[in-house]
Amino acid sequence: MKDEGHFNLEEFNQADIIYDWNQVDKVAPLSQEKILFLDETLRDGIQSPSVVDPPVTDKNMLVHTMTDLPIQFADVGLPGAGPRAQQDVLEVCREIASARLSIKPCAAARTLDKDIQPIIDISQKTGLEVEVLAFIGTSPIRKFVEEWESHKMFRLVRESIRLARSYGLPVTFVTEDTTRAKPDTLYPLYHVAIESGATRIALCDTVGHATPDGLRNLIRFTRNIIAGMGKGIKLDWHGHNDRGLGLVNTIHAIEEGVTRVHGTALGIGERCGNAPMDQILMNLRLLGAIDNDLSKLLLYCRQASMATHWRIPANYPLVGSDAFRTSTGVHAAAIIKAKRAGAEWLADRIYSGIPAGMFGLRQIVEVGPMSGESNAGCWLEEHGVEPKPALVKRIMEVAKSSTRILQDIELEFIVKRFQMSDRSEAPPPDSVPQSKE
Secondary structure, three states: OOEOOEOOHHHOOHHHHOOOHHHOOOOOOOOOOOOEEEEOOOOOHHHOOOOOOOOHHHHHHHHHHHHHOOOOEEEOOOHHHOHHHHHHHHHHHHHHHHOOOOOEEEEEEEOOHHHHHHHHHHHHHHOOOOEEEEEEEOOHHHHHHHOOOHHHHHHHHHHHHHHHHHOOOOEEEEEEOHHHOOHHHHHHHHHHHHHOOOOEEEEEEOOOOOOHHHHHHHHHHHHHHHHHHOOOOEEEEEEEOOOOOHHHHHHHHHHOOOOEEEEEHHHOOOOOOEOEHHHHHHHHHHOOOOOOOOOOHHHHHHHHHHHHOOOOOOOOOOOOOOOOEEOOHHHHHHHHHHHHOOOHHHHOOOOOOOOHHHHOOOOEEOOOOOOOHHHHHHHHHHOOOOOOHHHHHHHHHHHHOOOOOOOHHHHHHHHHHHHHHHHHHOOOOOOOOOOOO
16 A cells, blocks of 8 residues: 555455445354245235236246246245136146256145145146145234134144145145234144144245334244244245335344245235345345355346336346446546556445446446536447547536436437547648648
């Protein structure tokens, strides 16, 4: 380090460049076990009233990309919903089998034999072990409107789980609306489910009610029940985003010992949607909790957007069109200084909490009314044009008089007009300047 104004990037490590408050007092990894992911896009996601239920070809495409991320499990539908749903689940499972994908199929079912049996049939037709996600409402408000008696709930849970297990299928017992359920309802239900053969328990924040404190209380309560039974049952977390806490609650759930988390592409789902799987993966990668190659995360989101007809907001993290764009002069100048110093690593982080390069993307400098000359110079250099002062000045005159970002086609036209003018003012190549006498 020569002085306070200049430094050699090679002399520094990451901690010297960026102080990370997120790591203060961190004495252990986020999870002591491998974190597993269950993608709910093709079941819970398409329950959004603003998306379409994709054709099976698009569902197969998404399952392939999920496998590449890798996501280990996919809820491929609720076959008990009707003939089309059942046929789609069958076709997706056939694709998983024929393509020998590593992703494991799951299918949702109410705790009713008529919902469980189609999953058994699909498993036998495809030769795949299809995990049953058997759910039942557990909150007082659900029990009240459904007029459910406890003994009836116990019978439904016991019979449905035993039916699936009799065919060798794994069963996750899903307590719908868990975060508003009473302990004296959950305690006996968990006992019945585990004694009947449930292989996992899924805690659901079905209406996005939970805060991190509520989540922590629920998970510790459930883990104590499992420990008291002497069983090695693992926990799932299924979160929704009605309070905007879907992502942060998922991270807290992992810290509390949940080993499999659910999410949907772009967070699509009923009302305000589910915890967004893409943001879960991105954040866990940045936290060092996983080392997945997420270079296909952008593809995953774009495929989901196309398949479901869901438009990605411009300011959506990572994959929104504005995620790595800047037109502000001060921000752009800092990025450009880092690039010109040959420090791409620094340029990718100077005004971004997410390194674009990690996900196959790049920082983009735009030109608009809030820009400075650095923006114009950067755009010109990236497009192979010499940033002559007069040309930079002309671009800034147009930009400052505009109310929006200038499009490439507009900037290209300014450059063309400038070059034509520059040529017309230059002396002919064969002319000889006349001396004055």
